[in-house]
Amino acid sequence: MLKRIFIVLSGEDEEKRPRSKKLLKELEHGNFNQKEYRIIVCGLSGFDLNPESTSSSKLARFLMMHGIRRENIILEEQSIDTLGNMVFSHEIVERLLKESSSVPEIILITEGFHMHRSKLIFQKVFADLVGKYSLVASFVKANSFNISSLFWKRKSLIIVEKLKRHMFLSGDVSEYLQKSIKVGKRYIFDFLLQDIILTDIDIFHLKSYDDFKNYLFSLPIYNKRYRASKKYDLTLSVYAKLIEGFRKS
Known part of the structure; x- marks a missing residue:
């Protein structure tokens, strides 16, 4: 039974990997089996329309190097910004909800400086699914500077x-x-x-x-x-x- 859908937004520091590392900690603490979670990793590559390798595929490789199975990872390789992350992830989440016998919790992961605005955009884009499926969403902050x-x-x-x-x-x-x-x-x-x-x-x-x-x-x-x-x-x-x-x- 699907219990969690994690959404990792694009734009992560590819050297420090704060969002990916936070995700790994969440999975470790949750002690999920393979059927209980899916991970949507977002992003083509910033505003570069023709990257050699998409940011989401690089993030997926990092996760697999740390023991996450490929079957649990869904690549969202169409978006080039946060709003795109949300719009294209919406399509994936809607499909997973239709296929699932349960209503999983959605967990959005990004850095603290990114979170407040990301949460506002998520709530607006996903309002229909929240209403239709009574979705519960959590917002998990990865380690970062508090930008101010x-x-x-x-x-x-x-x-x-x-x-x-x-x-x-x-x-x-x-x-x-x-x-x-x-x-x-x-x-x-x-x-x-x-x-x-x-x-x-x-x-x-x-x-x-x-x-x-x-x-x-x-x-x-x-x-x-x-x-x-x-x-x-x-x-x-x-x-x-x-x-x-x-x-x-």
């Missing part, structure tokens, strides 16, 4: 101090500086991204699953791959402009 303005002030001070040490030891700080900026941009971009998705949800009054799917497929980056049955005019879309600007940078 205070965090960025501290982060800045740490980077400056490390830069000073690098300068004292080697005189060349370019590599470390580039790495620091890259990490910083990743976190602040993730933080900003979801706020803007939620802004667009309000602008376009997205309520039903079909609303979310059609909005998603109206975005130029998705529209190249999928067709919306009802296409939104995204002239006022803050999110579409952000994606365009990010891909040009």
Whole structure:
């Protein structure tokens, strides 16, 4: 009997693997047998439409290296962002619910800084399934920094101090500086991204699953791959402009 469906969102740090490690701990504590859980691992690869290897397939390989059977893993390889994670996972969860004789608990896993906004988006996209099946959803935070303005002030001070040490030891700080900026941009971009998705949800009054799917497929980056049955005019879309600007940078 299926008891748990875990959804691991895309965008994980592929070196530290905080979300994957949190999932492994959850499975260990739950002591589930093979038939009692499924894992949906999300993501194509950020905004890269032609990756050599999808982020979800790499995450799946990591899990299998740690003893998870391939039969328990479902790859969601179509999404390129958090909203896409939710929309495409919805289809998978709905199929699993129809096939199951029980109503499993849904467990969403991402880092703490990502969770509040991810939870809001999940609750909106999955509202129909929650109502129809009386779904219970849990939201499990992986270890991460709690991103806030205070965090960025501290982060800045740490980077400056490390830069000073690098300068004292080697005189060349370019590599470390580039790495620091890259990490910083990743976190602040993730933080900003979801706020803007939620802004667009309000602008376009997205309520039903079909609303979310059609909005998603109206975005130029998705529209190249999928067709919306009802296409939104995204002239006022803050999110579409952000994606365009990010891909040009």
